[in-house]
Amino acid sequence: MPPLPDGTPVGTLILAGLIGSAQWPGFAASREARDGAPDPLDRWSRRLIDGLAAELGAAALYPFGGSPYHPFQRWARRAEPVFPSPLGMLVHPEFGLWHSYRGALLLSERWPLPRREVAKNPCDGCADRPCLSACPVGAFFRPGAYDERACASHLEASAGSDCRSGGCLARRACPVGREHAYGSEQARFYIDAFVAARRSPA
Secondary structure (H helix, E strand, O other), rough: OOOOOOOOOOEEEEEEEOOOOHHHHHHHOOOOOOOOOOOOHHHHHHHHHHHHHHHHOOOEEEOOOOOOOHHHHHHHHHHHOOOEOOOOEEEOOOOEEEEOOOOEEEEEOOOOOOOOOOOOHHHHHHOHHHHHHHOOOOOOOOOOOOOHHHHHHHHOOHHHHHHHOOOHHHHHOOOOHHHOOOOOOHHHHHHHHHHHHHHOOO
16 A cells, blocks of 8 residues: 655555446536546536645545556455455445445544445356446356457447447346345446547557
8 A cells, every 4th residue: 555645655545436326416516527538427526625635635546547556455354344246346235236436535643443244245156247248249258258349349339239329238137236236327327438539540
């Protein structure tokens, strides 16, 4: 774990993120969502998390924006009961695949934290694994393997309209946490961002 900017060791790391569609209305109404500039969700996340960091005297780190790349998934697995799913994303026993980490706060103080919840990986009891067979182009043919090129090509073709309008069919096939699934506007936002990123020059 990196130290604070002044070299002080980190006493507490707090992850900040989104659960399902709960925070989506706040983002959708934000100036970042409406100004037409690139990366609205990243800019919104920075504004809110940087504000919290200033209030708490903390440093903020993000899983986006390029190098250095921080181990958010490793931090998440230490903080809460999330597990690698067959799709590669972390699955939560309650929220399923419908959660994301938008940043982290690093504090020098050691805060009292609740004991980490103990839970089983919900994928272990899922014999059918519908997430692996739901993709129309088999982008998740094997657990942990993702054919990004096949996925992107499908999304840009007329046959990919269902995925474009409602979100990834493989993700939607997971039976865990379906009540937290993204609404259509949020799902389209993420798919459109993925397609736009693929089109952008490296």
